[in-house]
Amino acid sequence: MEQIKRWIPAGITLLAIAAMMVHGPIAQLAHYHEFADSRTLDGLPNAADVLSNIGFFLVSIWGFWALRGKTNLPSIAAAWPGYAVFLGAVAMTAIGSSFYHLMPNNDRLLWDRLPIALACAGLLAGAYADTHMYPRRWVLPTLIIAAVASVVWWSITDTIAVGDLRPYLLIQGAPLVLIPLWQWNARSPRTDRMAFGVAILLYFLAKTFELNDHAVFDALGFLSGHTIKHLLAVAASAVLVASFVRRANVDERSAGFGRITAEHQQTKARLLRQH
Ligand SMILES: [Zn+2]
Numbered sequence: 001m002e003q004i005k006r007w008i009p010a011g012i013t014l015l016a017i018a019a020m021m022v023h024g025p026i027a028q029l030a031h032y033h034e035f036a037d038s039r040t041l042d043g044l045p046n047a048a049d050v051l052s053n054i055g056f057f058l059v060s061i062w063g064f065w066a067l068r069g070k071t072n073l074p075s076i077a078a079a080w081p082g083y084a085v086f087l088g089a090v091a092m093t094a095i096g097s098s099f100y101h102l103m104p105n106n107d108r109l110l111w112d113r114l115p116i117a118l119a120c121a122g123l124l125a126g127a128y129a130d131t132h133m134y135p136r137r138w139v140l141p142t143l144i145i146a147a148v149a150s151v152v153w154w155s156i157t158d159t160i161a162v163g164d165l166r167p168y169l170l171i172q173g174a175p176l177v178l179i180p181l182w183q184w185n186a187r188s189p190r191t192d193r194m195a196f197g198v199a200i201l202l203y204f205l206a207k208t209f210e211l212n213d214h215a216v217f218d219a220l221g222f223l224s225g226h227t228i229k230h231l232l233a234v235a236a237s238a239v240l241v242a243s244f245v246r247r248a249n250v251d252e253r254s255a256g257f258g259r260i261t262a263e264h265q266q267t268k269a270r271l272l273r274q275h
Helices: 002-023 047-051 054-067 080-102 106-131 139-160 166-186 190-211 213-220 225-253 259-274
Strands: none
Touching: 002 166, 047 080, 047 225, 054 080, 054 225, 080 106, 080 139, 080 225, 106 139, 106 166, 139 166, 166 190, 190 213, 190 225, 213 225
């Protein structure tokens, strides 16, 4: 059973890739750039959708600041390169998304999607390192290349005919499926599973608001579905950063003998036995 469990993530990944190949190109929704809230604030166009990105920047700064000097601690060291890419990409999302929402079009959307794909790559690589005894070094650079390629593929196919979102959707969907499976396999600490579980729920909630941009704006009158999507995505990244910071702080305070560290060490020991 343990052997089968270990192959489930790879099996699902291959199935998803095969299903996407059979399905054929997935195009962007029609009228994608027509957002509900186009109000201007002091000359700033689409102000709510632009300004609601500030949270991404703040979460990233908070993460780097709170984790400074702690990234060599045993509970976070292996996963840090991936999580650092995630934090960097979250800050870049603030810039890319603001740039896009100032004047929404496909050329600018490239700069919104690129950091989002990179954030997914970093998160995947970090969680992979958290849940595998001997994480392979090539995973992070490979995921970064795949993330960039997924957005470039959409952009290039968009200039030829219809932009194909399949690789980008794969890289966005991967953390939602693979991270819980890896954590299940590794029997990760409950705190880690909870943090990712809450972040995934917030992500789905964000997607729901995104798809109901106009209906939410009509109902509320002061906030659109897309603005709320930004805020919920900020909250999801904040939950993850909080879990990394908590882990490092407990590790630091207990000098390696804390409960969370002990749980991580048990996880690693279990993985070692499975090997
Ligand atoms: Zn947006």
